Amino acid sequence: MEMRQIDYVLAVVDRGSFTKAAAAMHVSQPSLSDGIRRLEAELEVRLFDRLGRSVALTDAGQAFVGPARQLVRDRNAVLESVAGVRAVQAGTLDFVALSTLAADPLGALVGRFRKAHPGVVVRIAAPDDVGSVDAMVLDGRCELGLTELPARRDELVAVALERQEIVAVCPPRTRLAASGRIPLSKLRDMPLVTTPRGLSTRDLLDRALAAAGVEPLIAVETSQREAIAPLVLAGAGTSFLPAGQAKSLGARGAVVARLVPTLTRTIGLVHRPSPLTPAARAFVELARPKRKR
Numbered sequence: 001m002e003m004r005q006i007d008y009v010l011a012v013v014d015r016g017s018f019t020k021a022a023a024a025m026h027v028s029q030p031s032l033s034d035g036i037r038r039l040e041a042e043l044e045v046r047l048f049d050r051l052g053r054s055v056a057l058t059d060a061g062q063a064f065v066g067p068a069r070q071l072v073r074d075r076n077a078v079l080e081s082v083a084g085v086r087a088v089q090a091g092t093l094d095f096v097a098l099s100t101l102a103a104d105p106l107g108a109l110v111g112r113f114r115k116a117h118p119g120v121v122v123r124i125a126a127p128d129d130v131g132s133v134d135a136m137v138l139d140g141r142c143e144l145g146l147t148e149l150p151a152r153r154d155e156l157v158a159v160a161l162e163r164q165e166i167v168a169v170c171p172p173r174t175r176l177a178a179s180g181r182i183p184l185s186k187l188r189d190m191p192l193v194t195t196p197r198g199l200s201t202r203d204l205l206d207r208a209l210a211a212a213g214v215e216p217l218i219a220v221e222t223s224q225r226e227a228i229a230p231l232v233l234a235g236a237g238t239s240f241l242p243a244g245q246a247k248s249l250g251a252r253g254a255v256v257a258r259l260v261p262t263l264t265r266t267i268g269l270v271h272r273p274s275p276l277t278p279a280a281r282a283f284v285e286l287a288r289p290k291r292k293r
Contacts, residue, residue: 003075005039006068008032009047013065017054069140070274077277090119093279096136097146098200099225101267102126104244105162106146109287116286120279128199128223137270143280145270148200160268161287165243166204167263170255171235183260184212191219191237193228205240208263229254 011021011032018036022029040047047061057065093113097106102124110122125142127133134153137145151158168182170190176182182190187209194216195202209216219237222228228239232254240263241249250256269284276284 001039001042002035003071005035006071008035009039009061009064010068010072012036012048012055013057013061019053066139070272073140073143073277074274077275088117088120088278088282091277091279092121092123093144093277093283094123094125094142095144095146095283096125096127096133096142098130098133098148099126099128100201100242100245101146104242105164105267109283113283113286117279117282128195128225130200134270137272140272143271143277144283146267147270148204149266149268149270151270155272156270157273158268158270159284159288160266161289162267163264164267165258165262165264166201166240167243167246168238168257168259169232169241169246169249170238170257171232172253172255174238174255176255176257179260180257181260182257184208184214187216187238188214190217192216193220193222193231193237193239194218195225195228196221196223199223201240204263204265208259208261 008021008025008027011025012018015021015024018029018033022032025032036047043060043064045060046058047064048055049058095106095110106124110124114120114122125136127136130147130152133145133147134151134156136142138153138155145156146161149158149160168187170176170182194205197203197206206216220231222231228241229249229252231237232239232249233252246254246256269287271280271284
């Protein structure tokens with residue numbers, strides 16, 4: 001088995017066809033097809049079902065992809081180290097973060113990292129659910145993940161970063177109690193704008209409401225997070241955001257209120273237990289909370 005053959009397989013998986021994979025790898029399609037065919041012969045399995053111009057992974061192919069991605073990442077870590085990237089002067093850092101965390105705190109962390117290491121390119125994926133973050137780290141598509149803790153998978157190493165508060169963002173001119181806070185029990189009377197069940201903030205809210213014995217009044221349910229701010233500002237209902245993101249919406253006229261009891265979650269980084277690339281190690285050290293002396 002040659003690393004080049006593994007690269008060919010992953011290129012086909014990522015691009016969906018042998019033709020596109022060959023172009024991406026800068027080889028002829030016959031050369032790429034021959035390399036994969038020889039690998040299949042060595043493994044004594046078919047990795048792909050050829051379906052006209054498209055392809056689909058076989059069961060054996062699906063089992064192959066995860067370990068193959070990690071092999072490629074381990075190879076890259078070795079090559080980058082040998083090439084002098086221990087000083088984090090170059091390279092790429094593949095990152096996945098919950099969409100609610102991509103702006104805050106990830107934006108600030110990436111900004112600090114890029115100032116310290118301008119030669120490193122950071123690529124960020126931002127799915128909505130914790131399961132996707134775990135999967136993208138476990139199968140090697142991304143090296144680091146930013147998500148809610150505790151980690152759902154025992155195979156992942158977790159590094160706690162901070163406690164994040166979730167607050168209510170209400171339509172303009174919403175009248176609050178003198179305390180400026182909203183008891184969870186009061187939410188039963190308030191129309192809510194939420195993401196669908198299964199997404200991180202919605203699940204956190206549902207657990208808190210269930211514990212308070214509150215059946216939520218869902219006015220708008222949308223998977224389009226960018227629609228939440230306009231909906232709240234237009235008076236469609238109250239939504240829930242991390243406190244850092246809520247500040248900007250408050251500046252646009254929304255009424256921001258803390259909840260009683262306070263709704264918080266622990267967020268942190270996750271990665272596989274295998275050695276990290278120099279860029280990933282540097283990011284973890286930069287993000288890790290500094291102990292007070």
